[in-house]
Amino acid sequence: MFSGTTMMVPLRPCNGVSQYLSKSPMVHTKRQTTVRNIYMKAQTQAVPSRTQRIMESISVGGEVGGAGGAYSYSALKRLDKIWSSICSAETVQQEPQQVVSDFPGVFSHSALAEKAVHKFDVVVCGGTLGIFIATALSVKGLKVSVVERNLLKGREQEWNISRKELMELVEAGILNENDIEEATAVSFNPNRCGFENKGEIWVEDILNLGVSPVKLIEIVKKRFIALGGVIFEGCSVSGISIYDDAAVLQLAEGNILSSRLIIDAMGNFSPVVKQIRGGRKPDGVCLVVGSCAHGFKDNSTSDVIYSSSSVKKVGNAEVQYFWEAFPAGSGPLDRTTYMFTYVNPQPDSPKLEELLEDYWDLMPKYQGVSIDNLEILRVIYGIFPTYCESLVMLAAYSHLSLSVVLGA
Ligand SMILES: Cc1cc2nc3c(=O)[nH]c(=O)nc-3n(C[C@H](O)[C@H](O)[C@H](O)COP(=O)(O)OP(=O)(O)OC[C@H]3O[C@@H](n4cnc5c(N)ncnc54)[C@H](O)[C@@H]3O)c2cc1C
Structure with a gap:
């Protein structure tokens, strides 16, 4: 059937996908004008890029x-x-949403306190790396929760990392050496650093492990829950209210979590970071x-x-x-x-x-x-x-409460 779509002629195959070239369709009919119109329409439609294919x-x-x-x-x-x-954007992308607000006085006297509240020592927002710090704090005996807007699950694509870096997680009580073995999919040496016409340096043990984020995060998630940690999965940070004695998190889904400290681990696009940076364009x-x-x-x-x-x-x-x-x-x-x-x-x-x-x-x-x-x-x-400017310094200048510790 020929109905306004670009006809494609396969060239050599790439990744099982043929590369296509637009070509005039072989249509024989008395209504040449209509065919020409259809063909012209077809030609104006974008041919998918190699990336798309x-x-x-x-x-x-x-x-x-x-x-x-x-x-x-x-x-x-x-x-x-x-x-x-x-x-x-010029210098400011758009006025950021005010996620964090200061409220003078104690939380128990506020209107929020009357609503159902879960109490924690620490709430960690964003679970991908957040689950690691949450587990380290749970190991220290704190009551911790993690809020993650998606499923708390690692990506399929491996993280490349050095064993020395993973051993720091063992020292913090987050992992044990067996966990490292279980999550490590591949290891290799040596590792090259090289620049055109400047020679090469070969090193050992630098980013030489491929770790499965799916396995690693699953292991840490289980440990966190076993330590009494609570995970709010599929829940988004909506607002953070800072009182004299508490940092209180409201979730878009309606839950209210009160804590002594809220940690932002929402990555590069964290709404807290956007607020502190005033929506400024990155340098x-x-x-x-x-x-x-x-x-x-x-x-x-x-x-x-x-x-x-x-x-x-x-x-x-x-x-x-x-x-x-x-x-x-x-x-x-x-x-x-x-x-x-x-x-x-x-x-x-x-x-x-x-x-x-x-x-x-x-x-x-x-x-x-x-x-x-x-x-x-x-x-x-x-x-x-x-950005050139340090986030912590900016937070201090903007008087945003440092009860919110910054992750990005
Ligand atoms: C192509 C690519 C390759 C990389 N390769 C490597 C590598 O080989 N080795 C390595 O160490 N690192 C690698 N990284 C970097 C690594 O992925 C990041 O360091 C890591 O994912 C950072 O984790 P994060 O938790 O800080 O941020 P993110 O990964 O961005 O995670 C933020 C989390 O916060 C959640 N979140 C965001 N907003 C909200 C909200 N409003 N409410 C609740 N939750 C929210 C998100 O769903 C997400 O789970 C790579 C990154 C990319 C893009």
Whole structure:
């Protein structure tokens, strides 16, 4: 049937998806004018990008709330929309919602106190890394709760980390060494740092473990609950009221949690951080795109940081690409590669999808493979806003109560 859609002619296959070229449909009819109109309409419709075709060919189950936990094309478009709005803003993106408010006096005399209240020593907002600090505080004997707006679950894509960093979690009583063994999917050495024409340095034991966030967070979640911790899953932070003797959290779902301390672990897009920063545009942003793919024969070492080219133009912007590459735990031929860059957010800054379009060309050259021989298992992306000014200093200047400890 031919009804206003672009006809596609397959070129060479990539990731099981044919690459398409628009082509005039072979329609023979007396009503040539109508056909021409239909064809012209068809031609004006956008041909999907290589990124879209690759991403839509992968089934993405198990997306979660934390950074790098969404793999679908629609989630990429959503993040690119957020990124575009950051780029288009002058200095202030938009007046942020006032999530934290100060109330003079004691909580027991307030109107909120009459509503049903759960009492804790500490409430941690945001569960991905929040569950770790919540467990450390529970180990110390405090009554702690975690509020997470999604399911509290780690992402499928491994975290690369050094054993030394994990051992700090053992020292804090959050994990034991068996947990580390259980959650570690892969380990590899040596690890390279290299810059074009500047030589290479090979190191050992740096970011040389691939840890399963799904397993690690499940282990810590169980420990937290066993210690008496309470998790409010599928619940969003709506407002935080600071009294002389309590920090009180209201959830969008209606629950009220009173505590002595509220910890913000809601990541880079925390509403508390937005309020403290007055909705200000970030000074710089790290953009990262990548994939986990099957088909790398040379897969025993990693790149902690590698740059094989100097500054290049992407659209109207200039960027320098850096790379990371890690063997993945899902199989001996599976490898994660990340391409990242640092930009000032401006209207002509490249979008994540544009970076991915570059990535499909550059990654095979960087890794010495052909994209035709790779099966893309997952596409990964994220943005990391950065500011020159310290958040804690800003919080102090803005008189926002430091009963809210800042996580980002
Ligand atoms: C592509 C990519 C690759 C990465 N690779 C690595 C790696 O290899 N190794 C590594 O160590 N790190 C890696 N990171 C970074 C790592 O993912 C982050 O450091 C980690 O996820 C940060 O956790 P977080 O809890 O601070 O923030 P987030 O991961 O952003 O989590 C914030 C949590 O808060 C919740 N939340 C947000 N708003 C609310 C609200 N209003 N109410 C309730 N809950 C809320 C979210 O649902 C989420 O669970 C990577 C990140 C990306 C994007």
